[in-house]
Amino acid sequence: MEPGVLDKEATPESLRGLVRAGIFSPDELERSLSIAGIIPDGKSWSRFLNTLFLLLGSVLIVAGVIFFFAYNWASMHHLLKLGIVQAALLIAVVLSFYNGLDKLTGKAALLASSILVGALLALFGQIYQTGADAYELFLGWSILIVGWVVISDFASLWLLLLLLLETTVYLYWGQVVASAWFVYDSPLPYEIIFGLNVLGLALWEAFSSRGISWLSGRWIPRLCASLGLFVLMIPLTLSIVVHHPFESHPNLVVLLWLLYLSAGTFAGWFYRVRVFDLYMIAIALLSLIVLVAIFFANRMGSNYGGFLFLSLLVVGMSGGAAMWLRSIAKTQHRRPYERQHNDDS
């Protein structure tokens, strides 16, 4: 019998468990869900509908305004177009200033301002045909909003900056170095983008451990990790399936694999020992399973018998990965002292 189990937070699953065990009747379950605040009361409904109508109403009005200008766009004078976007930018900045950056509305207004800076740059480039490459727009956009990002204390704005910088790197490579929209001649841009994500992740983990409240969520570090890993998987896959991958950059291919293996190993240690986050370990394992499957599938050719082996290999690897993840999750449940991010169902 596990002591203290009743002192855990009442969840729908735990309360349903009491019905299955015959401790609660169905009516009592319904009452318990209401008491625990899981089934909403009148006030919760009122709050929910209030927020829903505010959100939907605002989105529809903004969409209506955008559609209105889109309809009349072609016939507008270019100064009017610039004026509209600048007015929107000014309104967003004033709203942010008025509400203050300690409120979500103020932060959201600053995010809108940052996005509108990009819209203004794009419009400027369209009207005056500056001849600039797209990467210059993204670079300029990133530089212009850095100040706002720094003072914002808003994770979403930092994420926007990170994505803009990554887009700049990719577009620079595609437009200046490789002259192709899909970069396949060098793994370097992918490695740099991966590095930017790792940097973002490292900064997040370093500062969130100091108790900074706006860095307490997990969706942004998880997004950074997923994005970084996805970007790295592109050249990794190419290095497996293409006969002579990245011919002129053999050292960068070695670096690519070193990056992947060292980052995976470090993540496996860090997110198990220092900041417990099973998601990070799971995506690292999934990437490994996919790469191993691609490696063997690429070597099968028309040897269909080999696909039976591959099928069993995938089952074995994923089953083993799931078993290991579950075992470390169980171990972690018994260790209350680390920061835990497990998302139990």
Place this chain on the structure above:
Amino acid sequence: MSASTMTIREVIEKVTPGKALADAATQALAQERLEAGDHTSPWFVRALVAVSAWIASIMFLVFVYGARVISSSMGSIVLGAMLIAFAVFLRRAQKNNLFLAQLALALSLAGQALLIVGIGEKMHTAGAALAAIGMSMALIVLYPDKTHRFLSTLIAINAAVIFVYDQHIPYGLQVLVVGLAGAAGHVWHYESSLAAGRMAPVLRPVAYGLIAGMFLLLIPSGLPPDLRMHIRISQTWFPATIALAILLLLLEYRLLSFHKALREMRLSLVVFGGTLVLAMASLKAPGIIAALFVLVIGFHRGNRIITGIAFAFLAIFLSAYYYNLDITLLNKSYTLLAVGTTLLAIRPLLFSAFQNSDKEAAHE
């Protein structure tokens, strides 16, 4: 949908005051955790297992067909049935061994594909579709796994769609949509009563499958009219909208009764009147009412997954609705502005109606 901050002990004491249930509850919850198996895995571990099982089953099918392991439809049926039977046996015998559970899932999916393809070659399409429905329903009961039950529900729904198309049943797709909505609404609304029954472990994954299946079936209603004509999808969706609106009104009636707010005329008027106006405005787009129906169910049950799915599909169907409106961009912008302003104007009305309802409840 406020998150609970109460402990299980506090809830038990409030629901059953004076009864000493702590020991029994502790024992029951410890036993639950022991028996839970993959239920305690986070969603991304279950997703990893499900995706890998799909990949493994596809590899297995490449092996079966590529290496010519079977050469006839009867061979496909026999091998498929054997694989399914073995998978069910394996899963039931090894409830907590994840590796074998994973192997069983991959074998079951591969076996189902072989069986359905074999039957399809042997019989006509409708027969194969009916066989797939029967097989999925049997596996929902027999195969003790959440992921598999969810997938079986989706397979059964897809087979039903194929049957409806093959038999040229008029409005068949819409009947299916409404049936799925009704079934999902029933299961989620009576979730607490059903949680005590023997079928409780089966019902939740099936109920998620019903909602996912309903939204998948509604996607064609949001396609542009010329594309719908090209792929022979019905152009007239208003019967589904009307039926879904009736279901939504019924649900709202039950919720207002549940919260003892039916007598609050202003609230009832806003809720029922708003639903009717919305249904009339979106007659050609049943997805909007369906998403609202699921949104109400999800919020009422405190289920964030369902609420999140409903929001996502509401955004998709609203976008599709405005994209497909056969009016100029200028008129679309006026419509959006009018609807947005109406929603903002209704807010204070709704707020005061809720306050009145609360006052009356407190008075009683």
